[in-house]
Amino acid sequence: MKLQKNIALKQYHSFACEEMASFFTSVTSKEALIEAIDWAFNNNQPYLILGSGTNILFTKQFNGLVIKIDFTGIQKLQETASELILQVGAGEIWSHFVSYCVQKSWGGLENLSLIPGTVGAAPINNISAYGIEVSEHIVSVDAYDTLKKKWVTIPNIECAFGYKSSIFKKEVNRFIISSVLFKLSKQPFLRTDYGAIKSVLHARGVTNPSVESIASAVIYIRSNHWPDPKKLPNAGSFFKNPMITKNQYDALIQQFPSLMAYPITDNTYKIAAGWLLEACGWKGIIKDQVGCFKDKVLVIVNFGATNGKSILDFSDAIIESVKVKFGVVIEKGINIL
Ligand SMILES: Cc1cc2nc3c(=O)[nH]c(=O)nc-3n(C[C@H](O)[C@H](O)[C@H](O)COP(=O)(O)OP(=O)(O)OC[C@H]3O[C@@H](n4cnc5c(N)ncnc54)[C@H](O)[C@@H]3O)c2cc1C
Structure with missing residues (x-):
């Protein structure tokens, strides 16, 4: 395990404040994650799981170990004529994953284009935008259950998804998500009813929307309305x-x-x-x-x-x-x- 001491967190969260962490490590495998948790336990340190840090505000020094989840990989587990199941590593960047699906015309996540953060954090808040919640496309979530001390697969129905909430938010710090299983469609039901999307498609003369044209409209809307955290934290x-x-x-x-x-x-x-x-x-x-x-x-x-x-x-x-x-x-x- 590569352990860093007294790390400035500025580059690891989108509010870019100057707070420090006593210890920091990045994990790219399940084994490395367990090693990091064991280290924290043996050294009497609290730990914090971090994705891209776009939903966190540090208000003071974190006296413990920050564990950055960097598990990557997109794996196709099943494919039929109409749909597919993908397993995606928790550290994959959400917007990259959505673009990957959009490029292949796999539908379901296009309305969630350009949301910052990682795939592993998406189920926690049940990220949502333009009429879609990510939970609509999640089959199950793979996680380490720190209470039972074992790896578990939690089916969608047991994730207790709601508006900006889930079991992962309610049972704070219990589950560390390693990957998420998504079901996407090759003949998607496109959601164009949201006013802003409708207007952009209309202005662009799109009469027969596709996964790509919706993603492009969402990216256009978001780029014009949301401040870019790199310029305005x-x-x-x-x-x-x-x-x-x-x-x-x-x-x-x-x-x-x-x-x-x-x-x-x-x-x-x-x-x-x-x-x-x-x-x-x-x-x-x-x-x-x-x-x-x-x-x-x-x-x-x-x-x-x-x-x-x-x-x-x-x-x-x-x-x-x-x-x-x-x-x-x-x-x-x-x-x-
Ligand atoms: C400009 C901007 C626009 C945004 N727009 C939207 C939007 O339209 N819709 C929306 O829903 N959200 C939006 N967000 C919020 C944010 O993008 C999401 O909440 C995102 O899912 C956070 O991902 P993250 O990897 O940065 O999580 P982090 O900020 O790193 O972590 C968030 C929480 O999840 C925990 N966590 C992170 N990864 C894991 C893991 N693998 N296992 C267990 N716990 C973990 C952390 O401990 C922390 O408690 C926006 C944010 C920004 C900056």
């Missing part, structure tokens, strides 16, 4: 859309008729967190080199803060303002360390 949407009861909704809509909210069940509504933030005046606001992106208020950008604590404080001020104005508590959608 960020971790995507910082907050989740909050859920409220119908009674709360009825009271809020009376007071704020333009409230953006959607019914989820008979008694539950999901509010657009972006609308709440804009209504509180956060769009484009920058304080102490941390701010809300001008085109996407939910994205908090690090404009030069060296420590993650400033970003955390900024996000807490947002949460408080929403609570005061609307009585609604918005939750952070990223991992705070």
Whole structure:
């Protein structure tokens, strides 16, 4: 095991703050992962599993071992005339994997083009965009169960997938994902109903959409609307859309008729967190080199803060303002360390 000491984490997470880790290692095999976990246990060190660091905010030094998952490989396990099953290493870059599928016209993941991060982290948050959740295409997840101390395969039905959630998020630190099994289609059901995708396809004169034309539209939309973390460090949407009861909704809509909210069940509504933030005046606001992106208020950008604590404080001020104005508590959608 190649162990590095006192490593600056700046290059390993997309908020690019200057926090340090006491120990760092990269693992490319199951054996190396077990060796790293054993080392942490024997040396009384906590450990943290890291993918691309695009959903993490470090607010202080990590006193322990950071284990970066670098398992790679895309393997075709089954293929029929209509579909295929692929096993993909957890360390593969998500957007590269999606491009690989799109180039072969294998459908299912095209709406999730260009989302940053690794394949192994995708099931954790059940990544979603433009009307698709990744769970719709996951057959099972291979992981090391740190509780039972054995390798397990968790079928989709047992992953408890929901909006930005899964068993991997609920049982924090229990499972370390080594690979994910995806089912893709050669005759995909294309999802073009999302407004922005529809507009781009229309503007481009696409009347008969394909996996490729949808991926290209999504890449175009994302490139124009999301800040590139390499230029403007960020971790995507910082907050989740909050859920409220119908009674709360009825009271809020009376007071704020333009409230953006959607019914989820008979008694539950999901509010657009972006609308709440804009209504509180956060769009484009920058304080102490941390701010809300001008085109996407939910994205908090690090404009030069060296420590993650400033970003955390900024996000807490947002949460408080929403609570005061609307009585609604918005939750952070990223991992705070
Ligand atoms: C510009 C931008 C746009 C984004 N847009 C979207 C979007 O449209 N939709 C969306 O859903 N998300 C979006 N995100 C969020 C982010 O891309 C995803 O959450 C992504 O899946 C994180 O992957 P990662 O490898 O960077 O995870 P990391 O940040 O490295 O880790 C995230 C969490 O998963 C754990 N983890 C990582 N890998 C493993 C593993 N192999 N086994 C066990 N635990 C692990 C970590 O310990 C941590 O708790 C965006 C982020 C950015 C920066």
